[in-house]
Amino acid sequence: MYSPPDGISRSAKRRKLRLMCIDLTSDIEKNDEENILTKYEFADIKDSCKIEYNGESIEFNVKQLIYLNKLGEGSFGLVHLVKLENHPNVKFACKRLTLEHDGYQNYSSQSDLKAMRTVGNDRHPHIVCYYGALIDDGQLIICMEPLETSMDKFYPILHSQFHPTAILLDKFIRRLAKHIVLGLNYLKSKNLIHRDVKPQNMLVANNVIFKLCDFGICGTLKDSISSTHLGSMRYLPPERLGNICSYGTRSDMWALGMSLLEVSQGYLPLSSESIMSFMSHMKNDWQPDIPTTLSQQTRDLISILLERDVNQRPRYYNDILSMPSMTTLEQNPSEDERNLIENILKSLPIPTPE
Numbered sequence: 001m002y003s004p005p006d007g008i009s010r011s012a013k014r015r016k017l018r019l020m021c022i023d024l025t026s027d028i029e030k031n032d033e034e035n036i037l038t039k040y041e042f043a044d045i046k047d048s049c050k051i052e053y054n055g056e057s058i059e060f061n062v063k064q065l066i067y068l069n070k071l072g073e074g075s076f077g078l079v080h081l082v083k084l085e086n087h088p089n090v091k092f093a094c095k096r097l098t099l100e101h102d103g104y105q106n107y108s109s110q111s112d113l114k115a116m117r118t119v120g121n122d123r124h125p126h127i128v129c130y131y132g133a134l135i136d137d138g139q140l141i142i143c144m145e146p147l148e149t150s151m152d153k154f155y156p157i158l159h160s161q162f163h164p165t166a167i168l169l170d171k172f173i174r175r176l177a178k179h180i181v182l183g184l185n186y187l188k189s190k191n192l193i194h195r196d197v198k199p200q201n202m203l204v205a206n207n208v209i210f211k212l213c214d215f216g217i218c219g220t221l222k223d224s225i226s227s228t229h230l231g232s233m234r235y236l237p238p239e240r241l242g243n244i245c246s247y248g249t250r251s252d253m254w255a256l257g258m259s260l261l262e263v264s265q266g267y268l269p270l271s272s273e274s275i276m277s278f279m280s281h282m283k284n285d286w287q288p289d290i291p292t293t294l295s296q297q298t299r300d301l302i303s304i305l306l307e308r309d310v311n312q313r314p315r316y317y318n319d320i321l322s323m324p325s326m327t328t329l330e331q332n333p334s335e336d337e338r339n340l341i342e343n344i345l346k347s348l349p350i351p352t353p354e
Helices: 033-035 104-121 151-162 165-191 249-265 276-283 296-305 317-321 335-347
Strands: 019-024 038-043 048-052 056-061 065-072 077-083 087-098 130-136 138-145 203-204 210-211
Touching: 048 087, 048 130, 048 151, 056 087, 065 087, 104 317, 130 335, 151 203, 151 249, 165 210, 165 249, 165 296, 165 317, 165 335, 249 296
Parallel strands: none
Antiparallel strands: 019 038, 048 056, 065 077, 077 087, 087 138, 130 138, 203 210
16 A cells, blocks of 8 residues: 655645756756756656666556655755565665745756666666656655665774774775775766765665765756766855855765765864864865874875865876776775675664655
């Protein structure tokens, strides 16, 4: 039986919904407002869909979704773990996004779907996989592979309960960096930029694989530049804070550097500061205090990602992948890495059923 999560209501009368989507292939030289209004219709999305799940083709509708628990939430929507009625072994993550609002709320839902269709179908090892999409009473439902948790929930337990050795923490940070860079580089190959890189959008799998998710403000690139101005404030680079300037791959690099620093030390720099104070520090005098317990190679990696001068950051993701911190990392995770990930995932709080 269909069981919608708390906070989701049905209208008394079903309305015919015309699903529109931002055209991410449009000329991004237009301003933000023009980009948001450049739309096209997804006529194929309905209240039912067919997905490929572990080699099996499964067709279902919104009434067959059984919500198990909430996996996460952001400014644009909720993500739940769901299973299918009559298919007890089929589980996936469902992200619900409202389509009836104007502005960036609408921008997020449309661009998230477009980006997921562009990159999520290819089964890239470091991009969350896309299964399909449905419409349910004015909301877009994006079905994706479920992973164990996100990095923002993972790293506090890493530091508070497990206290890994310096060597093990260093390997963990380098592997996380490599996987996310590979994901970002793949987006770049598809002419896309993420624009919201942060621990909340890095997913953790039990087999020591990290994946990028949440493409709600993903944008197109033109000569590695995107002209729209979005992103989480505390992960924006100095050149973007309070300034009208283009957002390029080097901005995502800064956000990655800030995320790696946060994960490695167990907290976001200046997290206790107000957003205005935070912005002032970032724009003027802030320098990263990278943990000395990390290897020099890893410190060099974080340091170059957090160069205040945008032109001093790597130009290409392949430049990052060719750094010693990346090239000396063993291809396969060690047994210690596997045990660390497995034990931390076992220590996560049990989600409360819906």
